[in-house]
Amino acid sequence: MGIRNIIFKLSFFCTLSLYAQDVHFSQLNQSQLLINPANTGFFDGYSRAVLNYRTQWKSGGAPYTTMMAAFDANVGVKKSRKAFIGFGGYIYQDKAGDGSWKTFNADFMGNIIVNVGKSAKLSGAIGAGIGQTSTNNNSYSWGVQYTGTQFNTTLPSNETFNNSRNFTWFDLSSGISLDIDKLTQQFTHNNRFALRIGFAGYHLNSPKLEFTTNNPQDIARRFVANVQSRIDIKESPVSIMPSFIYMWQGTYQEANLGTFVRYRFKDETKTTGLRSETALYMGCYYRYKDAIIPQFMLEIKSWMFGFSYDETISTYKQANRGLGAFEISLKWTNLRNALFKQRREFAGGTGRGSAPPTSSEKDR
Secondary structure (H helix, E strand, C coil): CCHHHHHHHHHHHHHHHCCCCCCCCHHHHHHHHHHHHHHHHCCCCEEEEEEEEEEEHHHHCCCEEEEEEEEEEEECCCCCCCEEEEEEEEEEEEECCCECCCEEEEEEEEEEEEECCCEEEEEEEEEEEEEEEEHHHCCCCCCCCCCCCCCCCCCCCCCCCCCCCEEEEEEEEEEEEEEEEEEEEHHHHHEEEEEEEEEEEEECCCCCCCCCCCCCEEEECCCEEEEEEEEEEECCEEEEEEEEEEEEEEEEEEEEEEEEEEEEEEECCCCCCCCCEEEEEEEEEEEEECHHHEEEEEEEECCCEEEEEEEEECCCCHHCCCCEEEEEEEEEECCCCCHHHHHHCCCCCCCCCCCCCCCCCCCC
């Protein structure tokens, strides 16, 4: 193992242990509950499930892997035009480096979505859950164990750890979101302008990690501000979907800016919903001073598959040889895409037509 790779791994272990940064995905529109709890149940459908997988830093010899599963749905949209409730949650596990530093989180979220205007909705959510970290201290190498030519792990590390290598904590989160969704309804499809603005906070109770006896560490609060939009080009199968997401946690900051171009190959059937849209998403995001991230997604009826790759542009490319992160996702959505479905939602309605879609999601 080269000394460069050893230093690379040690530096990232220190970052994780001392500052306890959250995991993140590059496909931000495929991990909406990590951006804002107020996105829970707030989309153009009844329920959805998402799977995410990410692997990075393979050149270091011990890649970092992150897996996540999320589910959310809404209740009350079939009975009320005023407000409805979203609920759901996610679990994820992150494994990092030689020491198998593992982080596990399971969060449940509840969201209230209220109509505040003809084309606007406001949501507010709270979330609670548990987190756990674990590691194998015997797998690490320390600077004092370097003999000048190699690491000798039989030498004392001069580090004092608590007897427990597993820590569990209680977690709190919250968020708000404003959604503006304007539709021009046509027989075959809708032209849409959608804008979503949100703000959220995670680890609001600042949980503690105490792996060493003399230096307990807080998990810093993470805050997220996001602006996401969809703009359908009239008389065209093309939509433009720009977004900006800014996150900060302690002294660390992350800004993501980019856009998708969505091309619709097949229109949905507005009457029966037996045929849904087929569309291709092509886009690129820039994570400030870190990576350029080309992405594509394929949408077929209720399913969406996503692929992305992080091309490192920061100084870390000297350690990872430019090999950033590979990421895939799979999403299923129970769509709200047919007139007869929407009419059924409101018993005793006037029958003059369907209700407008509940809300818009960035990737719908």
